Amino acid sequence: MKVFITGGAGFIGSACAKKLMDRGDQVVMIDNFNDYYDPSLKEARIKKFLHGYKFKLYRGDIRDEKLIERIFKKEKIDKVIHLAAMAGVRNSLLNPKLYLDVNVMGSLNLLEAAVKYKIKNFVFASSSSVYGNNKKTPFSETDNVDTQISPYAASKKADELLAHVYHHIYGLNITALRFFTVYGPWGRPDMALCLFTDAITHDRPINVFNRGKMSRNFSYIDDIVSGTLTVLDKCTGYGVMNIGGDKEETLMRYIEVLEENMGKKAKKKMLPMQPGDVPTTVADIKKLRKLGWAPSTRIEKGIKNWVAWYNEYYTQQ
Numbered sequence: 574m575k576v577f578i579t580g581g582a583g584f585i586g587s588a589c590a591k592k593l594m595d596r597g598d599q600v601v602m603i604d605n606f607n608d609y610y611d612p613s614l615k616e617a618r619i620k621k622f623l624h625g626y627k628f629k630l631y632r633g634d635i636r637d638e639k640l641i642e643r644i645f646k647k648e649k650i651d652k653v654i655h656l657a658a659m660a661g662v663r664n665s666l667l668n669p670k671l672y673l674d675v676n677v678m679g680s681l682n683l684l685e686a687a688v689k690y691k692i693k694n695f696v697f698a699s700s701s702s703v704y705g706n707n708k709k710t711p712f713s714e715t716d717n718v719d720t721q722i723s724p725y726a727a728s729k730k731a732d733e734l735l736a737h738v739y740h741h742i743y744g745l746n747i748t749a750l751r752f753f754t755v756y757g758p759w760g761r762p763d764m765a766l767c768l769f770t771d772a773i774t775h776d777r778p779i780n781v782f783n784r785g786k787m788s789r790n791f792s793y794i795d796d797i798v799s800g801t802l803t804v805l806d807k808c809t810g811y812g813v814m815n816i817g818g819d820k821e822e823t824l825m826r827y828i829e830v831l832e833e834n835m836g837k838k839a840k841k842k843m844l845p846m847q848p849g850d851v852p853t854t855v856a857d858i859k860k861l862r863k864l865g866w867a868p869s870t871r872i873e874k875g876i877k878n879w880v881a882w883y884n885e886y887y888t889q890q
């Protein structure tokens with residue numbers, strides 16, 4: 574099977590690529606290596622994390638319609654994992670046009686090409702942020718999702734709507750995966766775990782928003798990859814699927830486990846809630862479990878692996 578991964582130099586994309594190649598699939602990727610966070614980490618995922626693997630990488634932009642058309646025409650792709658996006662809730666408040674442009678218009682280019690080149694299955698990254706201010710927990714795919722509270726979240730909801738259109742009109746098999754706070758080795762430097770680790774390492778205080786009154790289904794990267802491939806292999810038609818860890822953890826417990834693994838206490842700066850952020854994102858993952866998938870990594874093990882990777886990677890920089 575030949576799989577096209579957009580955002581292949583990204584955190585989740587590179588991990589999906591490795592797993593697909595490990596099981597014998599062919600991989601073609603695109604990434605524009607933008608500088609939303611240090612692109613040297615994206616280069617390192619390609620050169621070090623994927624060292625020794627054979628794949629094709631296009632350095633380009635999913636908004637480039639002609640390039641997307643050329644790739645689909647040339648590569649004879651079977652399935653797509655579309656992960657390229659401007660991620661990050663807070664930054665989307667500063668750059669809403671960029672977020673909508675990449676996340677919606679870029680996705681539209683891919684949907685058009687997927688229909689034209691008869692792609693067998695299209696799986697793409699939505700986000701738990703589409704639940705916005707949903708008060709009912711855990712969040713279920715059947716909940717109403719009309720109350721996004723950031724441009725990023727609204728762009729992901731728009732992608733879900735477009736996905737339904739392309740399924741309804743053209744019969745495209747397509748699933749939106751609502752990822753819940755993914756973490757682990759090779760993870761994103763803009764996310765809380767890395768910001769905390771950096772701050773603790775350099776004796777700076779960590780910013781604890783909503784005075785720590787937050788909880789998440791922290792989702793370990795390996796579980797996210799196996800869930801994504803399960804959907805790629807098994808889902809047809811149109812669907813929306815939560816994908817995340819199975820245990821609600823408080824932010825304070827997450828920090829405590831990090832402190833234990835770093836052997837050092839964090840200096841905590843307790844702050845109010847940030848605009849665009851939500852206090853709780855907890856996933857109901859029954860739907861994905863029915864396909865035989867289950868997350869297996871608790872934060873005690875996941876954060877241990879994270880700290881080991883962080884120490885190795887950042888001491889070499």
Ligand SMILES: NC(=O)c1ccc[n+]([C@@H]2O[C@H](COP(=O)([O-])OP(=O)(O)OC[C@H]3O[C@@H](n4cnc5c(N)ncnc54)[C@H](O)[C@@H]3O)[C@@H](O)[C@H]2O)c1
Nearest residue numbers: 580582583584585604605634635657658698700752754755
């Ligand atoms: N990591 C999480 O916790 C999380 C949670 C919810 C949703 N998501 C979604 O999952 C997807 C992958 O997230 P990630 O954590 O791996 O993020 P990431 O930023 O590490 O990966 C995204 C990749 O897409 C690339 N990209 C961005 N704009 C592009 C463009 N116009 N053309 C080509 N490439 C482009 C980036 O350079 C980056 O390498 C994203 O769509 C994100 O919104 C992630």
